[in-house]
Every structure is written in C-alpha cells, then in structure tokens.
Amino acid sequence: xxxxxxxxxxxxxxxxxxxxxxxxxxxxxxxxxxxxxxxxxxxxxxxxxxxxxxxxxxxxxxxxxxxxxxxxxxxxxxxxxxxxxxxxxxxxxxxxxxxxxxxxxxxxxxxxxxxxxxxxxxxxxxxxxxxxxxxxxxxxxxxxxxxxxxxxxxxxx
Amino acid sequence: xxxxxxxxxxxxxxxxxxxxxxxxxxxxxxxxxxxxxxxxxxxxxxxxxxxxxxxxxxxxxxxxxxxxxxxxxxxxxxxxxxxxxxxxxxxxxxxxxxxxxxxxxxxxxxxxxxxxxxxxxxxxxxxxxxxxxxxxxxxxxxxxxxxxxxxxxxxxxxxxxxxxxxxxxxxxxxxxxxxxxxxxxxxxxxxxxxxxxxxxxxxxxxxxxxxxxxxxxxxxxxxxxxxxxxxxxxxxxxxxxxxxxxxxxxxxxxxxxxxxxxxxxxxxxxxxxxxxxxxxxxxxxxxxxxxxxxxxxxx
Numbered sequence: 162x163x164x165x166x167x168x169x170x171x172x173x174x175x176x177x178x179x180x181x182x183x184x185x186x187x188x189x190x191x192x193x194x195x196x197x198x199x200x201x202x203x204x205x206x207x208x209x210x211x212x213x214x215x216x217x218x219x220x221x222x223x224x225x226x227x228x229x230x231x232x233x234x235x236x237x238x239x240x241x242x243x244x245x246x247x248x249x250x251x252x253x254x255x256x257x258x259x260x261x262x263x264x265x266x267x268x269x270x271x272x273x274x275x276x277x278x279x280x281x282x283x284x285x286x287x288x289x290x291x292x293x294x295x296x297x298x299x300x301x302x303x304x305x306x307x308x309x310x311x312x313x314x315x316x317x318x
Numbered sequence: 319x320x321x322x323x324x325x326x327x328x329x330x331x332x333x334x335x336x337x338x339x340x341x342x343x344x345x346x347x348x349x350x351x352x353x354x355x356x357x358x359x360x361x362x363x364x365x366x367x368x369x370x371x372x373x374x375x376x377x378x379x380x381x382x383x384x385x386x387x388x389x390x391x392x393x394x395x396x397x398x399x400x401x402x403x404x405x406x407x408x409x410x411x412x413x414x415x416x417x418x419x420x421x422x423x424x425x426x427x428x429x430x431x432x433x434x435x436x437x438x439x440x441x442x443x444x445x446x447x448x449x450x451x452x453x454x455x456x457x458x459x460x461x462x463x464x465x466x467x468x469x470x471x472x473x474x475x476x477x478x479x480x481x482x483x484x485x486x487x488x489x490x491x492x493x494x495x496x497x498x499x500x501x502x503x504x505x506x507x508x509x510x511x512x513x514x515x516x517x518x519x520x521x522x523x524x525x526x527x528x529x530x531x532x533x534x535x536x537x538x539x540x541x542x543x544x545x546x547x548x549x550x551x552x553x554x555x556x557x558x559x560x561x562x563x564x565x566x567x568x569x570x571x572x573x574x575x576x577x578x579x580x581x582x583x584x585x586x587x588x589x590x591x592x593x594x595x596x597x598x599x600x601x602x603x604x605x606x607x608x609x610x611x612x613x614x615x616x617x
Contacts, residue, residue, distance in 0.1 A: 182329075182330055182332035182375060183375075185326070200324070202323065204365055204366065205361075208429065217401075217403065218429040218432055219429050220358075220427075220433070222323075223357055223433070224357060225332075225354070225361065225375075227332045228354075228357065228377055228379065230334075275428060275429075276428075289514075290514060291428060293427055293514045294427015294430060294515055295427070
C-alpha cells in the first residue's frame with residue numbers, strides 16, 4: 162500500500178516522514194528516536210504510551226501516525242525540558258518514590274499533568290480517576306497519587 | 319490465545335477528507351471504506367484480529383463542520399466527530415442532557431475520551447456502549463448522510479446487533495439530535511464495572527417525566543443484557559400514569575429483571591446481571607424521580 166507523507170511537530174521540532182497508513186503514532190515516535198514513549202500493551206489499556214497530542218492526552222498506540230499529520234505532539238521528556246508543571250511532577254515522582262521499574266512513569270506524568278492543567282484539585286479520588294487509564298505493576302499506586310497530590314496542592318495555592 | 323497487538327494484521331490506503339461532502343463522495347467512490355473517527359475501538363479491533371474488511375481507512379476526525387454542540391429550536395445538536403471529552407464538559411450538555419455527560423465520564427480513560435467521539439461510540443454499536451442508554455431514553459435521533467440525501471432514525475432503529483447497525487456502505491452518521499427534555503423531567507444513569515474505566519457489566523438509563531406526584535412518561539434502557547441496548551417496555555408501561563413511590567420503583571425494577579435475557583460472558587454472568595438489574599433500576603428510578611422535582615423516595 163502506498164506510503165503517506167506526514168509532518169508532525171514533536172517536542173517543538175518539525176518532523177517530516179513517509180509512513181505506512183497502518184503505522185501507529187507510538188511506533189512513529191519511537192522510530193524517530195523518542196524512546197521515552199514506552200510501548201506496553203499496544204491496545205490502549207496500559208497507558209504508558211500516553212502523549213500530549215494537540216493539547217490533550219492520548220494513547221499513542223491506538224492513534225495512527227497519519228492522524229497526527231499537521232499536529233503537535235509532546236512527550237514526557239520533551240515537556241520535562243520546557244514545561245514547569247512537568248518538571249514539578251518529575252521531581253515529585255522522585256521525591257515520593259513513585260518510580261520503581263519506571264516503565265509506567267512517562268504515561269503517569271502525562272496523565273498527572275493533564276489532570277492538573279484541566280484545573281484538577283488535590284483530591285485523591287479524582288486523581289485516581291485521572292490515572293485510571295494507566296497501569297502500574299510495582300508501586301500499588303499510592304506513591305504515584307501522593308506525588309500528583311503534592312503538585313496539585315502546590316499549584317492550587 | 320495470545321494476540322500480538324504490536325502488529326496490525328491489515329493494510330489499507332489512507333483517506334482524509336476535509337469536508338462532509340468530500341467524505342460522502344469518497345464513501346460512494348471506494349469499496350470497503352472504514353470510517354475512522356477517534357479510532358479507540360476500531361484500531362484495537364483491527365490489532366486484535368477482528369474480521370473487518372478494510373481497503374481504505376477514512377479519517378473523518380479532521381472534518382471541522384462535524385465537530386460542534388449547539389442548541390437550536392429546543393434541540394441539542396451534536397456533530398458526529400465531537401470528542402467525548404468535549405461533550406462531558408460542555409455547558410449545554412450538562413444543562414439539558416446531564417446523564418449523557420455522566421455516562422461519558424464513567425467511560426474508559428481520559429486519554430481515550432480525548433480521541434473517542436460520540437459518532438464512533440454509536441457506530442461501534444456495542445451492546446455495552448455507555449452513550450447508548452442515555453441517548454435512547456432522551457429519544458435521540460441520528461442523522462445519516464449519503465450522497466443521495468439524509469435520513470433520520472432513532473437509536474433503537476440504528477443499532478441492530480452487537481457491532482451491527484443499519485449504515486449502508488456509502489453512508490455515515492453526521493449528527494445526533496436530542497430534543498431538550500421538558501420541565502419536570504429527571505434522568506439517571508448507573509453502570510456497574512469491576513474497576514473504573516472498564517467496559518460495563520451492565521448499565522441502565524432511566525428518564526421520568528413528572529406531573530405532581532405521578533409519572534406521566536417513563537423510559538428505561540438497559541445495556542449489556544441483550545444483543546443491543548434495549549428498552550424494557552412492560553416496565554415503562556407499569557410506571558406510566560402511576561403515583562411514584564418505593565413500591566412502584568421496586569415493581570418496575572422486578573419487571574426489568576424478569577424481562578431481560580442476559581448471557582454469561584467474560585465480564586459477568588447472566589445470574590448476576592438479572593439480580594443487579596433489579597437493584598440499579600430501582601436506584602436509577604429513585605434518582606430520576608428526585609431530579610424531576612419529585613419527593614425523595616426513602617427505603
């Protein structure tokens with residue numbers, strides 16, 4: 162099948178590439194060297210591939226690269242270089258010990274950022290709902306919720 | 319069986335119309351076109367090897383003229399590609415169709431609702447689709463467009479079975495039209511899942527219209543209990559024109575439980591669904607009645 166040409170701005174850099182129509186955004190990002198976007202279940206369940214696409218969090222494994230044509234994508238690493246909120250979350254994750262194997266962390270930070278940015282309050286139940294699409298098999302979630310709560314509290318002051 | 323979801327076992331050409339007219343033209347011109355909106359169901363289905371014939375993938379999410387929520391002549395109109403997360407936070411929806419917003423908030427993860435659309439949820443036609451019971455009780459009409467013109471169907475007419483609907487190969491869903499509920503109308507949505515963000519084991523929407531202490535109009539829809547979302551007409555009939563009290567709610571809920579013929583599947587069992595249906599319908603009726611301005615029903 163014929164390839165299509167797409168232009169996607171990833172972490173502020175314009176990337177132009179030919180992709181197969183059935184390639185997903187996750188594979189596209191990783192093929193371009195954005196290895197901080199992790200590949201987990203690949204069917205929209207685990208959330209570790211979550212990125213910010215045109216201002217909203219999306220699961221890149223169930224988004225086609227073609228759908229991102231003309232759009233803007235931010236990954237956890239890219240945001241960590243420029244976005245203050247993401248930096249705070251990254252720091253809080255370290256301080257609270259919210260990272261064990263670290264595989265879910267990029268998705269968790271994006272989910273936390275999306276929650277706080279949409280006016281999310283320091284409310285444990287609401288935070289749990291906000292990260293309900295992200296699986297963590299190590300921490301038992303408590304420390305992740307602690308970290309997001311901490312930042313939400315800082316931001317609401 | 320283990321399914322390798324890293325591979326999409328299909329190949330297709332990609333189409334991206336910018337207008338509705340262009341999309342309809344493409345649908346008429348090509349064979350085996352699959353309409354892609356958010357892709358949160360379709361892409362997962364393709365990856366898990368569902369038997370879907372697709373030679374052309376047509377992304378309609380970029381069609382701006384199908385992305386809107388507006389109130390016109392007492393009708394709430396929602397464009398088919400409006401993202402679920404936009405609907406759940408919209409003022410018009412929260413004011414006129416609150417249980418649609420509640421149902422969407424109970425769906426999947428935020429990152430999925432940001433991509434998923436209302437048209438996609440309807441066209442996916444799952445018996446467990448969470449927007450379907452609310453739209454059924456709100457008496458929503460779906461506008462289907464083809465090159466020959468448009469037609470209007472109810473949600474019940476639209477969906478025919480699990481994953482099946484009446485859309486012809488050259489048609490697409492373009493708009494959802496919902497009459498703004500009258501004064502003194504209340505509705506409730508309840509779904510049961512194992513954990514948040516799951517697909518429903520069972521869900522229900524109830525709408526009640528009140529005149530003084532009587533319910534003059536009642537609609538009850540149940541999801542995940544049949545091949546498609548169903549209305550339970552005998553239960554609605556039992557409520558219509560009656561004075562609403564605990565007894566009536568329990569009676570109607572029992573009728574629902576007796577009427578439905580759910581199955582055992584990987585999310586739940588028929589036995590549990592019959593039992594819990596009684597409980598959630600009773601609860602939903604109590605909430606709907608109170609929201610319609612009726613007196614609180616105590617146990």
